[in-house]
Amino acid sequence: MTEFSIAELLASRERSDVDAWGRTINPQFARVLRKIGFDRQWVRAEGAYLWDKRGDRYLDMLGGFGMFNVGRNNARIRSALVEALELDLPGSVQIGASPLPPLLAQELIARTPARIERVLFTSSGTEAVEAALKLGRAATGRARVVSAAHGFHGLTLGSLSANGNAEFTQRFGPLLPGFSQVPFGDLDALEAELRQEDVALFLVEPVQGKGVNLPPPGYLENAQELCRRFGTLFCVDEVQTGFGRTGKLFAFEHWGLEPDLVPVAKSLSGGYVPVGALLMSKAVHEAVFDSLEHSVSHGSTFAPNELAMAAGLATLHELDEQELVSRSARLGDRLFELTKPLVETYDVVRDVRGLGLLWAIEFAEPDGGRRSYRLLERMQAGLFAQVIVVPLFREHKILSQVAGHGIAVVKGIPPLTVDEDDVDYFAGALDATIRKARRLPRAVAKLALTAAGVR
Numbered sequence: 307m308t309e310f311s312i313a314e315l316l317a318s319r320e321r322s323d324v325d326a327w328g329r330t331i332n333p334q335f336a337r338v339l340r341k342i343g344f345d346r347q348w349v350r351a352e353g354a355y356l357w358d359k360r361g362d363r364y365l366d367m368l369g370g371f372g373m374f375n376v377g378r379n380n381a382r383i384r385s386a387l388v389e390a391l392e393l394d395l396p397g398s399v400q401i402g403a404s405p406l407p408p409l410l411a412q413e414l415i416a417r418t419p420a421r422i423e424r425v426l427f428t429s430s431g432t433e434a435v436e437a438a439l440k441l442g443r444a445a446t447g448r449a450r451v452v453s454a455a456h457g458f459h460g461l462t463l464g465s466l467s468a469n470g471n472a473e474f475t476q477r478f479g480p481l482l483p484g485f486s487q488v489p490f491g492d493l494d495a496l497e498a499e500l501r502q503e504d505v506a507l508f509l510v511e512p513v514q515g516k517g518v519n520l521p522p523p524g525y526l527e528n529a530q531e532l533c534r535r536f537g538t539l540f541c542v543d544e545v546q547t548g549f550g551r552t553g554k555l556f557a558f559e560h561w562g563l564e565p566d567l568v569p570v571a572k573s574l575s576g577g578y579v580p581v582g583a584l585l586m587s588k589a590v591h592e593a594v595f596d597s598l599e600h601s602v603s604h605g606s607t608f609a610p611n612e613l614a615m616a617a618g619l620a621t622l623h624e625l626d627e628q629e630l631v632s633r634s635a636r637l638g639d640r641l642f643e644l645t646k647p648l649v650e651t652y653d654v655v656r657d658v659r660g661l662g663l664l665w666a667i668e669f670a671e672p673d674g675g676r677r678s679y680r681l682l683e684r685m686q687a688g689l690f691a692q693v694i695v696v697p698l699f700r701e702h703k704i705l706s707q708v709a710g711h712g713i714a715v716v717k718g719i720p721p722l723t724v725d726e727d728d729v730d731y732f733a734g735a736l737d738a739t740i741r742k743a744r745r746l747p748r749a750v751a752k753l754a755l756t757a758a759g760v761r
């Protein structure tokens with residue numbers, strides 16, 4: 307019998323990982339990585355840092371699109387996973403009850419408003435949203451779904467039908483019938499839809515991830531009130547904002563909301579195991595799972611699985627023990643205070659905004675116009691943001707992202723384990739990068755154009 311070893315497999319690989327991805331997974335993505343110089347051979351990760359083959363350390367301001375709130379390769383989550391594996395647990399009996407799912411469900415329910423009493427586990431964020439769409443329809447007996455323009459809820463067909471960004475939806479139609487959108491922040495438009503009393507649910511992110519759009523004052527509270535008045539379920543998508551990202555465990559706490567449906571995912575398992583959940587009111591659950599015949603009306607083979615549950619339990623414990631939620635609020639404030647003055651310093655900076663460690667900087671053509679900026683934006687809207695992201699990575703060893711297609715917004719969603727020095731370093735590097743980028747050397751602009759293909 308030959309021994310199987312991941313370490314040996316890794317040691318014996320002949321190609322760079324980017325080459326191997328290009329051959330077997332996605333050649334276009336590999337091309338983009340090479341062109342913009344993001345084609346590092348990554349060898350290790352811990353907390354808020356990644357190391358490449360050369361031994362250089364990178365600050366991770368991207369956090370795996372928000373799945374590493376407790377830090378990459380968190381040793382305590384790993385121990386829980388190893389322990390769960392060693393226990394040979396009777397998971398996924400399927401027609402039977404295993405021990406860990408109700409323990410995690412109980413911990414989640416204990417951390418949410420009284421209205422939330424049931425948990426349906428999934429394996430991703432988009433599946434949690436799909437569950438909300440299906441259960442919302444069945445519970446209300448209504449077909450329509452309203453969501454917000456520029457919203458993002460995942461890329462499977464149901465979630466995509468609620469997506470407010472054409473670049474994700476075009477080429478994949480027809481989408482599901484019965485979906486419409488209202489501008490984020492527009493209560494009149496929402497009321498016009500809801501007063502028809504045929505809308506099953508209003509699906510909204512408390513802070514929109516694409517663009518990092520904060521809700522106008524009073525918007526979410528009034529949206530909830532409108533939902534209650536017209537018999538529509540209020541569904542707050544916390545897939546990205548949940549688990550401390552905005553300085554509260556769930557972002558809806560900032561406005562004292564009591565949603566009927568809350569999809570969560572990403573950081574729930576500490577970034578180790580695919581996981582998601584739909585947190586919901588008893589009323590919704592009981593309207594759908596209303597008889598023996600309907601006892602398994604929705605589900606998925608791997609959800610819930612014991613490893614995801616073990617990681618979820620350990621993650622909630624870690625968020626508490628390390629006080630990561632208040633840390634997110636504190637370091638988010640620091641990041642905002644350090645970067646807000648950039649609006650005054652640089653005419654290309656239009657806005658700096660954020661809530662906890664969900665942060666963004668927006669660029670715009672200066673008043674009076676600037677030819678170089680206009681040329682760049684004419685090549686492609688939002689390109690200036692790439693002119694920031696590329697040198698941040700290459701010169702300052704900071705991994706960040708543009709906050710969406712066609713918008714000049716750079717976004718930061720680091721692991722909540724970042725420290726004061728990291729935040730200060732990022733703010734300094736950003737300042738230096740903007741100062742340089744205003745001169746827009748042609749080579750950087752070209753790189754940015756290529757990078758614009760990266761989500």
Ligand SMILES: Cc1ncc(COP(=O)(O)O)c(C=O)c1O
Pocket residue numbers: 371430431432433435458459460461511515543544545546547571572
């Ligand atoms: C708000 C929101 N909802 C849903 C999703 C989809 O989650 P997943 O990528 O796990 O399917 C995302 C992913 O970025 C998200 O940000």
